[in-house]
Every structure is written in C-alpha cells, then in structure tokens.
Amino acid sequence: MSKKRITQETFDAAVKENMEEFEMDPDEALREAVEQFESQGVDLSCIVKAVPNGPSGDSQEDKIHEVLQVLGALxxxxxxxxxxxxxxxxxxxxxxxxxxxxxxxxxxxxxxxxxxxxxxxxxxxxxxxxxxxxxxxxxxxxxxxxxxxxxxxxxxxxxxxxxxxxxxxxxxxxxxxxxxxxxxxxxxxxxxxxxxxxxxxxxxxxxxxxxxxxxxxxxxxxxxxxxxxxxxxxxxxxxxxxxxxxxxxxxxxxxxxxxxxxxxxxxxxxxxxxxxxxxxxxxxxxxxxxxxxxxxxxxxxxxxxxxxxxxxxxxxxxxxxxxxxxxxxxxxxxxxxxxxxxxxxxxxGNSSVCEQGCACLSVLALRKPNNCKVIMENGGALAAVQAMKSHTDTVNVQKQACMLLRNLVSRTRNFSQAILDMGAEALIIEAIRTHRDCADTGKAALRDLGCQVELKELWTGKHGSLTN
The missing domain is CATH 1.25.10.10 (Leucine-rich Repeat Variant)
Structure with missing residues (x-):
C-alpha cells in the first residue's frame, strides 16, 4: 500500500505550531513533527526536514528554506x-x-x-x-x-x-x-x-x-x-x-x-x-x-x-x-x-561476489562437460556449496549455486556423488523451502543429482483446470 504524502507547507506549519503553541525549541519541534507524521504512515522522503532559517525576520512566517531563498534571488x-x-x-x-x-x-x-x-x-x-x-x-x-x-x-x-x-x-x-x-x-x-x-x-x-x-x-x-x-x-x-x-x-x-x-x-x-x-x-x-x-x-x-x-x-x-x-x-x-x-x-563473506562467481561458473559449465571437469577439479562445486552455507538468506546466491550444481551434473552424472558428499542435497532442499524463487532451479538440481524430488505436473493437456 502506498504511503500518504504531505506538502512541504504542511510539514513546516506543523513545526511552526510546535514552536509557537507548545513553546518547543527548533530542534525539538522538528523531531516532534517528524515523529508525528511518520507515526501516521506519511512518506517524508520528499520533505526538507529542517526549520526554515532565511531570510531573517521577526516572525517564523517570514522565514523560508535556504534553497528557496537562493532560488528566489535567481x-x-x-x-x-x-x-x-x-x-x-x-x-x-x-x-x-x-x-x-x-x-x-x-x-x-x-x-x-x-x-x-x-x-x-x-x-x-x-x-x-x-x-x-x-x-x-x-x-x-x-x-x-x-x-x-x-x-x-x-x-x-x-x-x-x-x-x-x-x-x-x-x-x-x-x-x-x-x-x-x-x-x-x-x-x-x-x-x-x-x-x-x-x-x-x-x-x-x-x-x-x-x-x-x-x-x-x-x-x-x-x-x-x-x-x-x-x-x-x-x-x-x-x-x-x-x-x-x-x-x-x-x-x-x-x-x-x-x-x-x-x-x-x-x-x-x-x-x-x-x-x-x-x-x-x-x-x-x-x-x-x-x-x-x-x-x-x-x-x-x-x-x-x-x-x-x-x-x-x-x-x-x-x-x-x-x-x-x-x-x-x-x-x-x-x-x-x-x-x-x-x-x-x-x-x-560477500554475497554479490558469491552470486556472480556461481553464475559465471554456471555459464562456463553449461553444455560443456570438459569445462565441468575443470570446475570440479579446481573446487568450483565446493565453493558453491560453501557460498550456500554462508548466504542462506540471499536468494540470488542460492539460485545461482543451484544452477551451477545442476549444470555440473546434467551431462556428467559421475560428479553427482562427489557433490552430494559435500552436503549439497540438504542445502538445496533448504533453499527450496526458504526461497520460493529457488523452487524450479533447486528441484531441477535435485533431479539431476539423482535425489528424490516431487515434481508437480501443472498441466497434462487434458480438459479441465490447472492444478495448484
């Protein structure tokens, strides 16, 4: 749901009221106005959260924000x-x-x-x-x-x-x-x-x-x-x-x-x-x-x-x-x-590096059995597994790691056991459970690793409604 918005004039009037009616000092009046509007769900991202300070005058009504003061001069x-x-x-x-x-x-x-x-x-x-x-x-x-x-x-x-x-x-x-x-x-x-x-x-x-x-x-x-x-x-x-x-x-x-x-x-x-x-x-x-x-x-x-x-x-x-x-x-x-x-x-420890690293290795492994061999020999699968352990809450790391593990075994099934021995199955299952966006990639990885996985057939081509 979109937040409420107010004008700068409304905000400034609230600050002024706090200063004049409740005798607050400028900083306190400003804090009170911010808290008041935020508690009401008002978006203050477009509001200058400062007490107008120029030009000088006897009344607060004479004062405007400095950006408007200089704009007026221009x-x-x-x-x-x-x-x-x-x-x-x-x-x-x-x-x-x-x-x-x-x-x-x-x-x-x-x-x-x-x-x-x-x-x-x-x-x-x-x-x-x-x-x-x-x-x-x-x-x-x-x-x-x-x-x-x-x-x-x-x-x-x-x-x-x-x-x-x-x-x-x-x-x-x-x-x-x-x-x-x-x-x-x-x-x-x-x-x-x-x-x-x-x-x-x-x-x-x-x-x-x-x-x-x-x-x-x-x-x-x-x-x-x-x-x-x-x-x-x-x-x-x-x-x-x-x-x-x-x-x-x-x-x-x-x-x-x-x-x-x-x-x-x-x-x-x-x-x-x-x-x-x-x-x-x-x-x-x-x-x-x-x-x-x-x-x-x-x-x-x-x-x-x-x-x-x-x-x-x-x-x-x-x-x-x-x-x-x-x-x-x-x-x-x-x-x-x-x-x-x-x-x-x-x-x-850097999720962005882990994400891009897994994605890069995944692309190198795609349709390239010889490249998969090099990736396995140089610890690529182990690095992906470690990335999944280190960034359980980062969906893109989990997704790219699942894709890499799948690509490594889709044409070279003999790597499956080595990857499973690293603890990949439990990590993939957890990724599927935690992150909805990992469901398809994760299940495909489990399938190609030879693990038990439930694949839902959404449509059989027969008359009737789609299954959930």
Whole structure:
C-alpha cells in the first residue's frame, strides 16, 4: 500500500505550531513533527526536514528554506543578470540541491528548472559560466529526469559538442545527461537520436587519462542500455547497445580506456560493468575476447582480487561474454576457473561476489562437460556449496549455486556423488523451502543429482483446470 504524502507547507506549519503553541525549541519541534507524521504512515522522503532559517525576520512566517531563498534571488535576476553576476547564487543553489533529494524536489516544485535553464541558455559561450550552470542543472535533475525538456536536451548536446576539448565541462555535462536518462526511456531515445552516443565514446577516447570523466562516460553509456522505465512497455536498450558497439566502436573504446587505468579499481569497475551490458550478441562476446578484453579480465582477477567491487564487476563481465561457447573454452583455457574460485574463496563473506562467481561458473559449465571437469577439479562445486552455507538468506546466491550444481551434473552424472558428499542435497532442499524463487532451479538440481524430488505436473493437456 502506498504511503500518504504531505506538502512541504504542511510539514513546516506543523513545526511552526510546535514552536509557537507548545513553546518547543527548533530542534525539538522538528523531531516532534517528524515523529508525528511518520507515526501516521506519511512518506517524508520528499520533505526538507529542517526549520526554515532565511531570510531573517521577526516572525517564523517570514522565514523560508535556504534553497528557496537562493532560488528566489535567481528568479528575480534571471532576465537582467548575466551568469557571472549571479555565479555565487548559482553555486549556492547547487550546494543546496546536493544536500538531498528533498531539497531538489522542493526546488523543482517551485519552478527551479525553467529558471536554471534560462541561465543555461545565457552561458554557452563562456566556459566558467557554463560549468557553473551545468553543475546546477546536474544537481537539480538528479532523481528528477522528468524535468528535462526539448530545450534542455538541445543545451546539453550543444555543450557536449562545443566543449569536447574541455574535460571539466564535458564531465559535468555527461553527469547531467546521466541524471536525465536514469528511469526515463524517452529522454534516452531523444538524446540518442540527437547524437549523444558518439559524444560519449568520443569523450572517453579524447580524455582517456581523466579518470573521473572516463568513469562518468562509461556509466552514462551503461545507463543508455537500461530498461528501467516502468512507464514504457518496450524500450530501446538492446538497440542502443548495438549502436554503441557497431556504429561507435564502443567495445574497443572501453577496453583501451581500461588499459590506461590498470591501477584505478573504481574506473575499472565501471568499465567492466559497461562491457557486460554491451555483450548482447554472440559476435560481440567474441569481439571483446579478440580485442584483448578477456586477457584484461584475467589480469584483473589475478592482480586485483583484493577488491571485492572490482572482482564482482569482472565476474559479471565474464559471465556476459561467456554466453559465447568459444569464449567459454577460452576462459577455461586461460585459467579463468582457478581465478574465479580463488576470488570466491577470498570474498566468501560477500554475497554479490558469491552470486556472480556461481553464475559465471554456471555459464562456463553449461553444455560443456570438459569445462565441468575443470570446475570440479579446481573446487568450483565446493565453493558453491560453501557460498550456500554462508548466504542462506540471499536468494540470488542460492539460485545461482543451484544452477551451477545442476549444470555440473546434467551431462556428467559421475560428479553427482562427489557433490552430494559435500552436503549439497540438504542445502538445496533448504533453499527450496526458504526461497520460493529457488523452487524450479533447486528441484531441477535435485533431479539431476539423482535425489528424490516431487515434481508437480501443472498441466497434462487434458480438459479441465490447472492444478495448484
């Protein structure tokens, strides 16, 4: 059931009442108001939970929240002042928006977007001015992509084209593009049609030494392949991934960028995560391998296995490219199984690493008896069993581990007894009992391991209702 909502004015009135009627100090009045509304099931995520403090006046009624105070100043001057004349106010507005979503939401409710956009249009010819207003636009649209309109899209594309050689402006512009594309399919499609993809890949190539820009651009490319807008039945995620690879050489750009930042785990994590989103075709998986991507991933697993986040992203990328059967064999030949198991054992307490490790081994084992042998010999099954023991409450770990165990024995039944001796049967039964989503995978694993399992026949093809 959705929570109740209130306006900022209602919340502020309650705080004011606590201060004036019950003579509470500001902090106590604020705490009381928060507790009162939360006890009534009110969602306060969009409410600025602070006592209005400006401008100064004798009465609390004269005071407004600082984000609205600075917005008001910008609104008054928007038709007469240049960006540089109000730069301090713009920077203050940006700082206020960065405090939290509630400040950004309140500003947007009071028509902040058209005010900021009016300054954006004035700023295009001056680097310092455009950097200032871009930061404000990026901050305001974080979590509010619906604010962007056609004029805003045109401004972002114009800035990206005009300032391609300026890494600082480009980085902030890309950040604004990303904020406007998360959970907003129409913005993604419009910006792709406007030519944003070559600007993103071009920025990575042109500024390959700028770690922050490479991270931001890689993440924004990945956002272009998302299918996260619940308002849209069918998105263009797959199409955008194909365009990035086929028309803008995205795979090579990302792999070359990774080679330039081998000591920066956060950059490498972003690049690997984006590569995994682009491996949407069999030939793309092979291309990643041929371009040196597989060798790079093996190197990262061997040299940077201490970083759990990087390991997780590398495993996710390996899982994606191993959808190609030839790449499966290449991963195993390159010693990938040993490295995956080492990484899992090193980060056994990390559910995300265990999930991706099991999923990766599961893909390598699928339809590949020789690979199954290598996985068994190098402790892959034992690592999966240990992951199930360590993360009993994490459904995805349980599910991926069950899938791996099933794939290991589906064509090589002689491994069944060894896996059962590890205690797999009891763990799988417990996973089925605890997690509804594990039922089908878990029962299939039990069946292929030769265990007793009850399989329900939902429909026999005869007339009548479906059985429960």
């Amino acid at each position: 609104q008054i001057k928007k038709d007469s002042a240049s960006v540089m004349e109000v730069k301090a106010d713009i920077n203050c507005f940006t700082e206020q928006c960065l405090l939290g979503f509630a400040q950004r939401y309140l500003a947007a409710q009071k028509e902040a977007y058209p005010v900021i956009l009016s300054y954006c249009k004035k700023s295009v010819e001056e680097q310092e001015a455009v950097l200032s207003v871009l930061s404000a636009l990026a901050a305001l649209t974080d979590g509010q992509p619906d604010l962007l309109d056609a004029d805003g899209q045109q401004f972002l594309l114009e800035v990206l084209k005009k300032y391609q050689a300026d890494s600082s402006v480009t980085c902030v512009a890309i950040c604004a593009v990303r904020h406007c594309c998360v959970k907003h399919e129409q913005n993604r499609q419009d910006l792709v049609k406007g030519g944003v993809l070559p600007l993103l890949t071009g920025a990575i190539s042109q500024h390959s030494g700028c770690a922050e820009l490479v991270k931001e651009a890689a993440l924004t490319l990945r956002v272009m392949t998302f299918d996260d807008d619940v308002r849209v039945t069918f998105g263009h995620a797959h199409e955008h991934a194909k365009i990035i690879v086929l028309e803008h050489n995205g795979l090579k750009v990302l792999i070359q960028a990774a080679k330039a930042h081998l000591a920066n785990t956060s950059v490498l994590s972003e690049l690997c995560a984006t590569l995994s989103r682009l491996a949407v075709r069999n030939e793309f998986c092979q291309d990643i391998c041929d371009l040196g991507g597989l060798k790079l991933m093996m190197t990262l697993l061997a040299d940077s296995y201490e970083s759990a986040d990087l390991v997780r992203q590398v495993l996710s990328a390996l899982r994606a490219v191993a959808g190609n059967d030839d790449v499966k064999d290449a991963v195993v030949t390159a010693g990938g199984v040993q490295l995956i198991v080492i990484a899992m054992n090193k980060h056994m």
